[in-house]
Amino acid sequence: MKLSEIARKLELKAVGQSDLESKDITGVYVSDMVSDIIANAKAGNLLVTIQIHNNVIAAANLVDISGILVTQGKQPTEDVVKMAEKAAIPILSTELNGWQVMTKLYEAGVR
Amino acid sequence: MNGDAPPLPAPGEEVLYSESFPIRGNDFEHGGSVAARVKVILKQLGIPSDSIRHLSISNFEAEMNVIMYADEATLELQVLSGEVRVILADRGPGIVDLDLAMQEGYSTATPEMRQRGFGAGLGLPNIKRNSDVFSITSTVGVGTTLRYAVQFEA
Numbered sequence: 001m002k003l004s005e006i007a008r009k010l011e012l013k014a015v016g017q018s019d020l021e022s023k024d025i026t027g028v029y030v031s032d033m034v035s036d037i038i039a040n041a042k043a044g045n046l047l048v049t050i051q052i053h054n055n056v057i058a059a060a061n062l063v064d065i066s067g068i069l070v071t072q073g074k075q076p077t078e079d080v081v082k083m084a085e086k087a088a089i090p091i092l093s094t095e096l097n098g099w100q101v102m103t104k105l106y107e108a109g110v111r
Numbered sequence: 112m113n114g115d116a117p118p119l120p121a122p123g124e125e126v127l128y129s130e131s132f133p134i135r136g137n138d139f140e141h142g143g144s145v146a147a148r149v150k151v152i153l154k155q156l157g158i159p160s161d162s163i164r165h166l167s168i169s170n171f172e173a174e175m176n177v178i179m180y181a182d183e184a185t186l187e188l189q190v191l192s193g194e195v196r197v198i199l200a201d202r203g204p205g206i207v208d209l210d211l212a213m214q215e216g217y218s219t220a221t222p223e224m225r226q227r228g229f230g231a232g233l234g235l236p237n238i239k240r241n242s243d244v245f246s247i248t249s250t251v252g253v254g255t256t257l258r259y260a261v262q263f264e265a
Binding site: 032037039053062063 | 140143146170237
């Protein structure tokens, strides 16, 4: 499923400049531990997390994560947004918590 | 994916590419940047993508370990036919109990590191799991040296 379709269905806000149309999501990985994210998230996954600092962007980029969905209204800083733009990893944000986002992703057809 | 022999360059072995990357302790701002540079190099050299993934995981963990715990280090990358080796020697406090450090879930991360999502106690185990060859030596008060390698069909 295209990241743009997920963003539309879940009414997610894009943070910074990103091309949601070109990003295909192969699955979802949910984690707030960096070592868990880098070891277990698969290429093409949408990462759902509350961690949004530069080391997470670096980890996501190393394992080719397709997008990051930040929960609970957390806002990345400007340098993190710039880093994600450079790595072409879209950041989306929602006020919902992790569990609420999971149910909505499932309802939207993400498996 | 475990081996016992450290990935030392043997006499007569041809190193196709090598480069050294400095890493500074406490440099969270650039955490992961050495791993990212190595990934680009490995891609350009045509290393298989699953090997690049394994190495990227290890390089990131090793780099973050230096940033979190050591003063400084050099990551040495050696690309050979069918094998990529990494030797990461740091100057730092060293590790008192290596068996404990290798144990999943054991961590000495500070509350600040944990807040950033580190301290799962998975760093060194992740490196070992993603390597075909792995060794670690450490001297308290001097530093730690990691050697790991990923092998593939040349």
